[in-house]
Amino acid sequence: xxxxxxxxxxxxxxxxKTATLTCNYTNYSPAxxxxxxxxxxxxxxxxxxxxxxxKEKRKERLKVTFDTTLKQxxxxxxxxxxxxxxxxxxxxxxxxxxxxxxxxxxxxxx
Amino acid sequence: DxxxxxxxxxxxxxxxxxxxxxxxxxLNHDxxxxxxxxxxxxxxxxYYSxxxxxxxxxxxxxxxxxxxxxxxxxxxxxxxxxxNPTAFYLCASSIPRDISSNxxxxxxxxxxxxxx
Numbered sequence: 731x732x733x734x735x736x737x738x739x740x741x742x743x744x745x746x747k748t749a750t751l752t753c754n755y756t757n758y759s760p761a762x763x764x765x766x767x768x769x770x771x772x773x774x775x776x777x778x779x780x781x782x783x784x785k786e787k788r789k790e791r792l793k794v795t796f797d798t799t800l801k802q803x804x805x806x807x808x809x810x811x812x813x814x815x816x817x818x819x820x821x822x823x824x825x826x827x828x829x830x831x832x833x834x835x836x837x838x839x840x
Numbered sequence: 841d842x843x844x845x846x847x848x849x850x851x852x853x854x855x856x857x858x859x860x861x862x863x864x865x866x867l868n869h870d871x872x873x874x875x876x877x878x879x880x881x882x883x884x885x886x887y888y889s890x891x892x893x894x895x896x897x898x899x900x901x902x903x904x905x906x907x908x909x910x911x912x913x914x915x916x917x918x919x920x921x922x923x924n925p926t927a928f929y930l931c932a933s934s935i936p937r938d939i940s941s942n943x944x945x946x947x948x949x950x951x952x953x954x955x956x
Contacts, residue, residue, distance in 0.1 A: 828885075
Protein backbone atom coordinates (compact mmCIF):
# COMPACT_ATOMS: atom_id res chain seq x y z
CA UNK A 731 0.00 0.00 0.00
CA UNK A 732 1.14 3.54 -0.60
CA UNK A 733 3.01 5.04 2.33
CA UNK A 734 4.34 8.37 3.47
CA UNK A 735 7.09 8.06 6.05
CA UNK A 736 8.34 10.84 8.26
CA UNK A 737 10.96 10.70 10.97
CA UNK A 738 9.01 9.79 14.08
CA UNK A 739 11.75 11.11 16.34
CA UNK A 740 11.27 14.63 17.57
CA UNK A 741 13.63 17.26 16.19
CA UNK A 742 15.09 19.87 18.54
CA UNK A 743 17.06 22.79 17.15
CA UNK A 744 18.38 26.10 18.38
CA UNK A 745 16.62 29.33 17.51
CA UNK A 746 18.03 30.92 14.37
CA LYS A 747 19.16 27.63 12.83
CA THR A 748 17.61 25.92 9.82
CA ALA A 749 15.27 23.03 10.54
CA THR A 750 15.13 20.25 7.92
CA LEU A 751 12.36 17.68 7.97
CA THR A 752 12.25 14.60 5.75
CA CYS A 753 9.35 12.92 3.98
CA ASN A 754 9.81 9.65 2.06
CA TYR A 755 7.20 7.91 -0.05
CA THR A 756 6.97 4.24 -0.98
CA ASN A 757 4.87 2.02 -3.23
CA TYR A 758 3.55 4.87 -5.34
CA SER A 759 4.52 8.05 -7.10
CA PRO A 760 2.55 11.02 -5.81
CA ALA A 761 1.71 13.71 -8.32
CA UNK A 762 2.22 16.32 -5.61
CA UNK A 763 3.20 16.69 -1.99
CA UNK A 764 1.63 18.96 0.59
CA UNK A 765 3.04 20.10 3.90
CA UNK A 766 0.88 21.01 6.88
CA UNK A 767 1.55 22.38 10.36
CA UNK A 768 -0.37 20.98 13.33
CA UNK A 769 -0.38 22.46 16.83
CA UNK A 770 -1.44 20.37 19.86
CA UNK A 771 -5.19 19.84 19.98
CA UNK A 772 -5.74 21.65 16.67
CA UNK A 773 -6.35 20.66 13.09
CA UNK A 774 -3.57 20.76 10.46
CA UNK A 775 -3.00 24.01 8.59
CA UNK A 776 -1.80 23.94 4.98
CA UNK A 777 1.62 25.46 4.33
CA UNK A 778 3.01 24.53 0.93
CA UNK A 779 2.38 22.37 -2.11
CA UNK A 780 4.95 21.09 -4.59
CA UNK A 781 4.20 19.18 -7.80
CA UNK A 782 6.28 16.30 -9.16
CA UNK A 783 7.63 18.42 -12.00
CA UNK A 784 8.88 21.09 -9.57
CA LYS A 785 12.23 20.80 -7.86
CA GLU A 786 11.78 23.48 -5.24
CA LYS A 787 9.16 25.83 -3.80
CA ARG A 788 9.62 28.73 -1.41
CA LYS A 789 7.32 30.77 0.79
CA GLU A 790 8.88 33.31 3.13
CA ARG A 791 11.15 31.27 5.48
CA LEU A 792 9.88 27.95 4.17
CA LYS A 793 11.39 25.87 1.38
CA VAL A 794 10.31 22.45 0.14
CA THR A 795 12.02 20.19 -2.39
CA PHE A 796 10.75 17.17 -4.34
CA ASP A 797 13.27 14.56 -5.49
CA THR A 798 11.56 11.87 -7.54
CA THR A 799 14.78 9.88 -7.82
CA LEU A 800 15.23 9.60 -4.07
CA LYS A 801 11.44 9.49 -3.55
CA GLN A 802 11.83 12.18 -0.97
CA UNK A 803 10.75 15.67 -0.02
CA UNK A 804 12.68 17.94 2.29
CA UNK A 805 11.01 20.75 4.23
CA UNK A 806 13.23 23.56 5.48
CA UNK A 807 12.50 26.37 7.92
CA UNK A 808 15.24 28.97 7.89
CA UNK A 809 15.96 31.34 10.76
CA UNK A 810 13.76 29.19 12.98
CA UNK A 811 11.85 30.72 15.89
CA UNK A 812 10.26 29.18 19.01
CA UNK A 813 6.87 29.97 17.39
CA UNK A 814 7.75 27.44 14.68
CA UNK A 815 7.51 24.64 17.26
CA UNK A 816 4.78 22.26 16.08
CA UNK A 817 4.23 18.95 14.33
CA UNK A 818 4.70 19.05 10.58
CA UNK A 819 2.77 16.65 8.37
CA UNK A 820 3.66 15.58 4.84
CA UNK A 821 0.93 14.33 2.50
CA UNK A 822 1.29 12.77 -0.92
CA UNK A 823 -1.49 13.06 -3.48
CA UNK A 824 -2.29 10.72 -6.33
CA UNK A 825 -5.29 10.00 -8.53
CA UNK A 826 -6.86 7.98 -5.75
CA UNK A 827 -6.33 9.92 -2.55
CA UNK A 828 -4.18 12.02 -0.26
CA UNK A 829 -1.96 9.92 2.04
CA UNK A 830 -0.63 11.52 5.22
CA UNK A 831 2.51 10.75 7.16
CA UNK A 832 2.50 10.60 10.95
CA UNK A 833 4.35 13.89 11.24
CA UNK A 834 7.58 15.13 12.79
CA UNK A 835 7.49 17.13 16.01
CA UNK A 836 9.78 20.16 15.86
CA UNK A 837 10.88 22.11 18.92
CA UNK A 838 12.85 25.32 18.47
CA UNK A 839 14.77 26.15 21.61
CA UNK A 840 15.28 29.81 22.57
CA ASP B 841 -14.45 34.43 9.14
CA UNK B 842 -14.82 31.39 6.94
CA UNK B 843 -13.83 28.05 8.31
CA UNK B 844 -14.77 24.62 9.56
CA UNK B 845 -16.43 24.13 12.93
CA UNK B 846 -16.34 20.78 14.66
CA UNK B 847 -18.32 20.01 17.79
CA UNK B 848 -18.09 18.94 20.47
CA UNK B 849 -14.38 19.31 21.21
CA UNK B 850 -14.50 16.36 23.63
CA UNK B 851 -16.94 13.45 23.54
CA UNK B 852 -17.36 10.36 25.65
CA UNK B 853 -19.04 7.19 24.48
CA UNK B 854 -20.52 4.42 26.54
CA UNK B 855 -20.46 0.78 25.47
CA UNK B 856 -23.05 0.01 22.81
CA UNK B 857 -23.78 3.66 22.16
CA UNK B 858 -23.75 5.51 18.85
CA UNK B 859 -22.39 9.04 18.89
CA UNK B 860 -22.47 11.74 16.22
CA UNK B 861 -19.71 14.25 15.55
CA UNK B 862 -20.71 17.51 13.92
CA UNK B 863 -18.84 19.25 11.08
CA UNK B 864 -20.04 22.50 9.52
CA UNK B 865 -18.23 24.64 6.92
CA UNK B 866 -19.00 28.08 5.53
CA LEU B 867 -16.26 28.03 2.89
CA ASN B 868 -18.67 26.99 0.11
CA HIS B 869 -16.49 23.96 -0.57
CA ASP B 870 -17.89 21.03 -2.51
CA UNK B 871 -15.75 18.28 -0.98
CA UNK B 872 -15.68 17.25 2.67
CA UNK B 873 -13.68 14.57 4.47
CA UNK B 874 -13.45 12.74 7.78
CA UNK B 875 -10.11 11.52 9.11
CA UNK B 876 -9.07 9.68 12.19
CA UNK B 877 -5.74 10.51 13.88
CA UNK B 878 -4.08 8.11 16.31
CA UNK B 879 -0.74 8.67 18.07
CA UNK B 880 2.20 7.76 15.85
CA UNK B 881 0.00 7.24 12.80
CA UNK B 882 -0.87 9.41 9.88
CA UNK B 883 -4.36 10.70 9.27
CA UNK B 884 -6.53 7.89 7.94
CA UNK B 885 -9.50 8.62 5.70
CA UNK B 886 -12.86 7.38 6.98
CA TYR B 887 -15.33 8.83 4.48
CA TYR B 888 -15.43 11.59 1.94
CA SER B 889 -18.12 13.41 0.02
CA UNK B 890 -17.65 15.21 -3.26
CA UNK B 891 -21.17 16.53 -3.59
CA UNK B 892 -24.41 16.75 -1.66
CA UNK B 893 -26.24 13.43 -1.23
CA UNK B 894 -23.19 11.44 -2.27
CA UNK B 895 -20.29 9.98 -0.27
CA UNK B 896 -17.66 7.26 -0.56
CA UNK B 897 -15.88 5.02 1.89
CA UNK B 898 -12.28 5.71 2.72
CA UNK B 899 -9.70 3.27 4.03
CA UNK B 900 -11.29 2.65 7.44
CA UNK B 901 -15.06 3.10 7.01
CA UNK B 902 -16.15 0.05 9.02
CA UNK B 903 -18.08 1.06 12.14
CA UNK B 904 -18.76 4.57 10.88
CA UNK B 905 -21.56 6.22 8.90
CA UNK B 906 -22.06 9.66 7.36
CA UNK B 907 -24.66 11.78 5.62
CA UNK B 908 -24.41 14.80 3.34
CA UNK B 909 -27.84 16.37 3.12
CA UNK B 910 -26.51 19.92 2.93
CA UNK B 911 -23.38 21.33 1.33
CA UNK B 912 -22.34 22.90 4.63
CA UNK B 913 -22.72 19.86 6.85
CA UNK B 914 -21.08 16.42 6.98
CA UNK B 915 -21.82 14.67 10.31
CA UNK B 916 -20.02 11.46 11.27
CA UNK B 917 -21.67 8.77 13.39
CA UNK B 918 -19.42 6.41 15.30
CA UNK B 919 -21.51 3.28 15.78
CA UNK B 920 -21.25 0.58 18.41
CA UNK B 921 -19.72 -1.63 15.71
CA UNK B 922 -16.53 0.45 15.92
CA UNK B 923 -14.64 -1.45 18.59
CA ASN B 924 -11.74 0.94 18.99
CA PRO B 925 -13.23 4.40 18.61
CA THR B 926 -10.86 6.31 20.91
CA ALA B 927 -9.09 8.80 18.65
CA PHE B 928 -8.89 12.39 17.46
CA TYR B 929 -11.36 12.95 14.61
CA LEU B 930 -10.71 15.63 12.02
CA CYS B 931 -13.09 17.03 9.44
CA ALA B 932 -11.77 18.79 6.35
CA SER B 933 -13.04 20.43 3.19
CA SER B 934 -11.63 21.46 -0.17
CA ILE B 935 -12.84 23.43 -3.15
CA PRO B 936 -13.02 20.83 -5.92
CA ARG B 937 -15.11 17.72 -6.07
CA ASP B 938 -12.22 15.62 -7.29
CA ILE B 939 -10.29 13.97 -4.46
CA SER B 940 -7.24 13.74 -6.72
CA SER B 941 -7.00 17.50 -7.04
CA ASN B 942 -3.94 19.14 -5.57
CA UNK B 943 -5.97 21.79 -3.77
CA UNK B 944 -5.22 22.03 -0.05
CA UNK B 945 -7.61 20.72 2.53
CA UNK B 946 -8.92 23.01 5.26
CA UNK B 947 -9.32 21.33 8.63
CA UNK B 948 -11.45 21.89 11.68
CA UNK B 949 -9.96 21.70 15.18
CA UNK B 950 -11.10 18.17 15.78
CA UNK B 951 -13.18 16.17 18.25
CA UNK B 952 -11.48 13.92 20.76
CA UNK B 953 -13.57 10.82 21.41
CA UNK B 954 -12.99 8.64 24.44
CA UNK B 955 -14.65 5.53 25.84
CA UNK B 956 -16.22 5.55 29.28
